[in-house]
Amino acid sequence: MKCSRRILLNALAAVSTLLLVATCVHWVRSYRLTDQLKLTRAMGRAPQKWGCECTIDFCAGEMGVTVWGEHAASRIPAAANWSVHSYRFSAPPTTFWGRRGFTPLHHDVDPGKMWQYWIYLPVWLPVLLTLILPAVTVVAWLTRKRAKEGHCNFCGYDVRATPERCPECGNKFSA
Numbered sequence: 001m002k003c004s005r006r007i008l009l010n011a012l013a014a015v016s017t018l019l020l021v022a023t024c025v026h027w028v029r030s031y032r033l034t035d036q037l038k039l040t041r042a043m044g045r046a047p048q049k050w051g052c053e054c055t056i057d058f059c060a061g062e063m064g065v066t067v068w069g070e071h072a073a074s075r076i077p078a079a080a081n082w083s084v085h086s087y088r089f090s091a092p093p094t095t096f097w098g099r100r101g102f103t104p105l106h107h108d109v110d111p112g113k114m115w116q117y118w119i120y121l122p123v124w125l126p127v128l129l130t131l132i133l134p135a136v137t138v139v140a141w142l143t144r145k146r147a148k149e150g151h152c153n154f155c156g157y158d159v160r161a162t163p164e165r166c167p168e169c170g171n172k173f174s175a
Contacts, residue, residue: 013137020130023063027123030058036085063123064103068116 026035038055057064097103103120150160157168165172 009133009137013134016130016133020127020134023123023126023130026058026063027061027127030061030063030123033086034059038083038085040081040083057120058123061123062103062120063126064118064120066116066118068114070114 029035035058036055038053040051040053042051052067052069055064055066057066100122102122103118148156150158152159152166152169152171154171155166155169157166159166159173163173
């Protein structure tokens, strides 16, 4: 059980490290270009057909996520459509939080036709969040005691003379 947990933790740490590297690359790149990854998809059947679009933007040190939907979306293709764009654009932040890298969640509604949600965060926040798991894994790996053969797994005391119980900590050994 411990081995499978360790393998899962190491796999998650590896994925988190890849996300960390990708986020750092986009963070540095965002000061020169705006990168946008977009998924567009139509869902449902007529007359309840609606479309959805999700974008992730990196611009001027910020990461933005936008999701919008449109009812009766005839202009959106039925199959999922991925697109990637890079362009030069940087809108100056106008609010107190915007100048610090945060743009609060907005909700614009055109009743019965369109809805939209978006949030912008400074890129250092996802960098810190993706750094946590690899850091914990590295610290655990560096501080892990490796029990030697004939030594107590708990305290490391030499138990070759008393193989059923550790005289130092009292830990019992199973046969």
